[in-house]
Amino acid sequence: MTERSLGFDTRKVRAGYDPAEHNYAISPPIYQTTAYDFKDVEYAQKLFAFEVAGNLYTRVGNPTVAVFEQRMAELDGAAGAIALGSGMAAISYTLLNLAEDGGRILSSPYLYGGSIDSFKKLYPKFGVHIDYAEHIHDPEKLDKEIRPDTKTIFIESISNPSASLLDLRAIADVAHRHGIPLVVDNTVATPYLLRPIEHGADLVVYSATKGLSGHGNIIAGLVLESGAFDWGTEKFPHFAEKHYTLRDHATGEYRSYLEVFPDAPFTTRIRFHYLNYFGAALGPFDAYLALIGIETLSERIAKQVSTAGKIAAWLDSRKDYVEWVRHPSLPDSPYHALAEKYFPNGAGGILAFGFKGDEAQRERFLNAVELLNYHVNIGDARTLIVDSPNNTHGELEPSEKDRADVPENLIRISAGLEDPQDLIDDLNRAFAASEDSGGPRDKS
Ligand SMILES: *Cc1c(COP(=O)(O)O)cnc(C)c1O
Numbered sequence: 122m123t124e125r126s127l128g129f130d131t132r133k134v135r136a137g138y139d140p141a142e143h144n145y146a147i148s149p150p151i152y153q154t155t156a157y158d159f160k161d162v163e164y165a166q167k168l169f170a171f172e173v174a175g176n177l178y179t180r181v182g183n184p185t186v187a188v189f190e191q192r193m194a195e196l197d198g199a200a201g202a203i204a205l206g207s208g209m210a211a212i213s214y215t216l217l218n219l220a221e222d223g224g225r226i227l228s229s230p231y232l233y234g235g236s237i238d239s240f241k242k243l244y245p246k247f248g249v250h251i252d253y254a255e256h257i258h259d260p261e262k263l264d265k266e267i268r269p270d271t272k273t274i275f276i277e278s279i280s281n282p283s284a285s286l287l288d289l290r291a292i293a294d295v296a297h298r299h300g301i302p303l304v305v306d307n308t309v310a311t312p313y314l315l316r317p318i319e320h321g322a323d324l325v326v327y328s329a330t331k332g333l334s335g336h337g338n339i340i341a342g343l344v345l346e347s348g349a350f351d352w353g354t355e356k357f358p359h360f361a362e363k364h365y366t367l368r369d370h371a372t373g374e375y376r377s378y379l380e381v382f383p384d385a386p387f388t389t390r391i392r393f394h395y396l397n398y399f400g401a402a403l404g405p406f407d408a409y410l411a412l413i414g415i416e417t418l419s420e421r422i423a424k425q426v427s428t429a430g431k432i433a434a435w436l437d438s439r440k441d442y443v444e445w446v447r448h449p450s451l452p453d454s455p456y457h458a459l460a461e462k463y464f465p466n467g468a469g470g471i472l473a474f475g476f477k478g479d480e481a482q483r484e485r486f487l488n489a490v491e492l493l494n495y496h497v498n499i500g501d502a503r504t505l506i507v508d509s510p511n512n513t514h515g516e517l518e519p520s521e522k523d524r525a526d527v528p529e530n531l532i533r534i535s536a537g538l539e540d541p542q543d544l545i546d547d548l549n550r551a552f553a554a555s556e557d558s559g560g561p562r563d564k565s
Contacts, residue, residue: 129196129313134416137191143184151409152184170370171381181397185405189412193343196312196415197325200348201385203392204341204408208308208328209235210401211342214391215304215326216249216275221359223248224270229257229287230524231280233306233328234514237525253524260291267299272356273324274301278317279309279469281499282509282533283447283526286456286468293321302350308332309469309499313422320463323350324387332470332500334414335421339407346387353379360386366393421502421538425470426450428504428536428544433472435545442486442552444475444530470536471499473509475528482555483508483530489554492539492547504537504544 127135138149157176159165167173176182186204194202205211216226228240230253240251256262257276267274274296276287289305296303302323307315311332317325327333329341352360363375382389396402433448449460449468460468476483487495493506497513507513514527522529536544 130419132192132195133418136195138188149185149188149409149412151405153405155179166370171367172370179405180400180402181392183405183408186403186408189408190343192412192415193312194345197316197345198318199325199345201388202343202345203388203396204343204403205396206342206401206403207340208326208330208342209239211326211328211344212236212306213239214395214399215324215344216244216273217247218387218391218395219302219357220249220272224272225250225252225268227252227254227266227271227274229254229276229280231283231285231526232277233281234516236306237521238516257287257292260288260295263292264295264298267295267301271299272301273304275304275306277306277309278315281309282471282473282513282531284449284469284471284473285526286449286459286463288459289317289320289322289463297321300354300356309471311418311422313419314426314464314466314469318345318347323347329411331498332422332425333418334411335418335500335502336410336414337498337501337503339410341403341407341411344388344391346385348384352386360390422470423466424538425536426467428541429470429472429534430467431541432534432536432544432548436474439552442477442555444477446472446474448472471533473531473533475530476532478555486551486555489551490547492543493534499535501535502538504539505535507533509533
């Protein structure tokens with residue numbers, strides 16, 4: 122029986138790891154080493170010629186990190202995976218590996234603040250221009266937004282912070298009609314809620330810092346590839362470029378990533394170009410913590426989805442303090458139909474609401490929250506609350522916040538694993554504490 126035929130929950134605790142290869146240790150060992158002994162000259166030569174699989178140097182590969190990569194590949198149904206030092210490294214290496222010789226990226230407007238800010242400050246300097254899609258919800262019009270030098274479409278499957286959803290299959294079809302790949306940032310969903318490759322995505326990126334590892338104790342990222350995309354076209358000439366370092370040691374002939382790594386050329390090229398030379402490597406201890414986190418992925422995310430739904434419904438009933446609530450579980454959510462189509466296990470553990478009141482009241486509310494932690498992270502075991510426009514999306518200018526649909530009174534909650542009633546009680550108390558000291562405020 123192959124790993125792939127096993128259920129998701131079995132794979133999340135076992136895939137990519139065979140105790141017989143690690144002194145029969147049940148828990149994956151932490152290989153805290155910089156380098157690996159070559160045994161002899163012949164073995165070293167074979168390693169460098171990619172004739173045998175093995176380890177050279179922990180910047181480009183480590184056995185603990187490899188278990189994490191293999192486990193994620195099997196959870197997402199990917200042909201290749203590479204773990205990196207952060208989610209931002211995963212996004213930047215992916216987009217540069219697509220558009221390093223210049224060109225355009227067509228992006229969803231609903232993104233993590235760090236992505237948006239890097240698109241403005243960094244990419245244009247490298248000759249890569251970002252176009253924000255005006256019709257991300259309308260495939261026919263989206264099709265017309267693709268230009269001759271557009272290299273990819275980039276989206277978040279569940280957006281941070283507003284939990285907006287997109288029609289993945291329709292967007293993948295648009296990309297494929299133009300011979301370009303769809304990249305999905307699947308951080309908020311995790312493979313438990315959504316496996317983008319099953320819906321046509323070619324590349325999946327993660328911040329494993331968030332719900333994937335789930336305990337707010339590491340910074341990590343990943344890139345996965347479907348194995349189905351044709352990288353041999355003129356849009357992506359660098360995959361067919363021949364390199365001395367990939368030469369056939371018997372004949373001396375230079376070879377390309379497509380020739381040497383036909384099954385996973387994209388992530389392999391990230392490994393030996395971007396990871397090798399830009400260097401955002403994931404340490405083995407952090408990979409170990411990610412693996413331990415993934416062992417309880419389904420159980421944690423299922424509870425967080427359920428708690429987020431309860432908090433969203435409660436907030437929705439508190440129109441005295443709440444202008445609007447965004448979570449796909451709400452019956453009047455514009456994303457209700459997409460949630461039913463793509464998210465049978467629920468559409469995520471983050472929700473957002475518009476605080477009703479002025480800035481001073483909002484500040485008093487946030488200061489009064491005790492159980493919910495006020496800080497920037499999501500997917501933690503603890504429930505987190507944050508005023509995104511001032512921090513996670515604080516880099517954005519007002520017009521950029523409008524485009525990203527992050528109103529100034531938005532408050533984001535990332536549901537943790539506590540008793541939901543305790544969280545609701547805490548919010549309830551903080552709402553009361555937000556009142557003007559002079560008595561109840563106008564709630565009309
Ligand atoms: C946090 C986050 C990132 C960045 O990940 P880091 O691990 O903090 O670098 C990227 N995308 C999304 C959706 C995120 O929430």
